Amino acid sequence: MPVRAVVWGENVHEQTNAAVRDLYPLGMHGTIAAALNQDKGVEATTATLQEPEHGLSETRLAATDVLLWWGHAAHGEVKDEIVERVQKRVWEGMGLIVLHSGHYSKIFKRLMGTPCSLKWREAGERERVWAINRGHPIAQGIGECLEIGETEMYGEPFAVPEPLETVFVSWYQGGEVFRSGLTYQRGAGKIFYFSPGHETYPIYHNEGVQQVLRNAVHWAHNPAPAWSGITNAPNVSTDKAKEKIVQKGLRLHADGDRGLS
Template identity: 60%
Template structure:
């Protein structure tokens, strides 16, 4: 069984009555519940736990790490970031959610600022499935709506995705690359845009389907294991 660790700052829910009303047990708990219902072995970790809940043993036992962060990116210890990045390069999957685009692991792995335009006005978002044959799009319609969302708009300062699965359109007119796939080393990374803390987006069935599909896609598989060591020649050398 695939083991997932859902990481969350867990600050907004403690400091804002508005957010606590939407996610009384934390965003991580809602995401974890949806993934457990999909059949995964799911644990959670939060910023204020020792080692941010991401000890070496936890990371070693994690097949896919889901990361939600927003207001405390700078508080994540660089030593933990180093371990997360290395685990991804060694094969652990990483799902970067919503404002996690500014997280230290994601910006480190992308090598860019990961900046974007934004507007928090609770507008409608239409998510288009632009790569319907991709495994993360399995079971999803050509498009679906998030009734109320924070707007993210282009230019999104990321490397060109290896594969673009979803594209968002917003009521105010902007568009955004909202479902982006990458490979770094042996690890697969999926960035998924929806998930603002004041709206119950992670309770939406289509969103839960995307996350479950993304776990399947990002989980370590039986792919190639290239050899980067010093090697003997295949042919005789004079």
């Protein structure tokens, strides 16, 4: 079966800014999904902020292998119950790819547990995305670097946890550098953050950027069954122990009690 990907976009700039609408008549989410669907091993659909449940019902998420997330102007409008729903699916094994200004999204900040803040500048400057981990699956087919002619600068310090892997580091024409491709794991779910993708530039039309996203979808896919009981904390009584043991000492709980939350 192909990897089932959902591209989530807040779909605000496309409706309110003519320049963005001209660059992305399908919406950024639609452009990204079309690029993913060039890979016969991926089946990509879209969801947006404006849909009921933001397009991310429990049924939809249960059938999603990898979720891609782009947000910027409306982070605060994403309902907390949907964020919790997505977080649980990541813990269970759904892959998550967070794009560009999604670094400030509720879901990314919750999974990282840090401010996820950074420096930034809109000057249409050149970006060179260096593949510093060229053997990584996400970097395949990219070569030593990607050239992006016009972009928004994201600069260090980037207030995120130390990643499992740093796949890309970007240099900008103004002199700043940024860890632009980072991997994490939370529970059974793999996470990739990729910074290129400012809405007023045609970055998601860049063939190299599209290749990174296709690679990332395959990397983030976990084919194992969902770890549906990951949030459970069962009490294991002495008679259920793998080896015979005798209860000793004081205890707070009786057999079968729920843990303290």
